[in-house]
Amino acid sequence: MLVCSAYNFYPKMIKLTWYRDGQEVTGDVISSEELADGDWYYQIHSHLEFTPKAGEKISCEVHHTSLKEPKLVDWDSSMPEPERNKIAIGAAGLVLGVYHKKKSSTIL
Structure with missing residues (x-):
């Protein structure tokens, strides 16, 4: 099970899309x-x-x-599991950082 999450965004409208080898997964x-x-x-x-x-x-x-352009995060199945977990945590932190920065800069 893979999880894709986005936090601290406004306005409410957002779209998360999964792709497998470039093809949308529904x-x-x-x-x-x-x-x-x-x-x-x-x-x-x-x-x-x-x-x-x-x-x-x-x-x-x-x-x-x-976001200026869509944010794409890839999962690499060829990596050993501990390294995949590090990338997943890093990617989540990056997305949180982008949204947190946006949130912080819009508060007056």
Whole structure:
């Protein structure tokens, strides 16, 4: 199970899309609604259940008006599991940092 999450975004409208080898995946995807954080910001989570295959490229793409261009995060099935976990944590931190910076810069 892979999870793609976005946090601290506003406005509410956002789109998370999964890709397998460049093709959009619609089956085996479960997504939450945009969830209010209670401070005018939102979070959303999308889960992809799949059986990995060697050489397969899985990506999650985030579309939101606060981003200049869509944010694409790739999962690399050829890496050892501990390194994949480090990348997943790093990617989540990067996305949180982008949204946090945007949030911080818009508060007066």
